[in-house]
Amino acid sequence: MKDRGLVGISPLSNKKGNQMIIQKSKVKKIFNANGVQLGAGAIESINREIIKTITRMANKCKEGNVKRILPDNFWIALGDYDLYGKDY
DSSP states (O other): OOOOOSSSSOTTEETTEEOOOSOHHHHHHHHHHTTOOOOTTHHHHHHHHHHHHHHHHHHHHHHTTOSSOOTTTHHHHHTOOOTTSOOO
16 A cells, blocks of 8 residues: 655545545535635635645644544644743
8 A cells, every 4th residue: 555644745635636525515604604605616725725734733643643632632733832821
């Protein structure tokens, strides 16, 4: 099996582009509830940003040697190492 890794291309990519991992109807509902219309291609752009964010979070977990995300260590995936307003 070919190692896709987490750096560079997302494992959720295919030859035609990124796979849709968000639910279009729920995204539209959230924007519409706030009085915002989504133009052509906006859903695909939002989906790409979600994939980038999730990939970035996975990379941070890998860098932090985290094998399992739990509510107690979720901050590592977010990269929020400054929990108490101090630099360590």
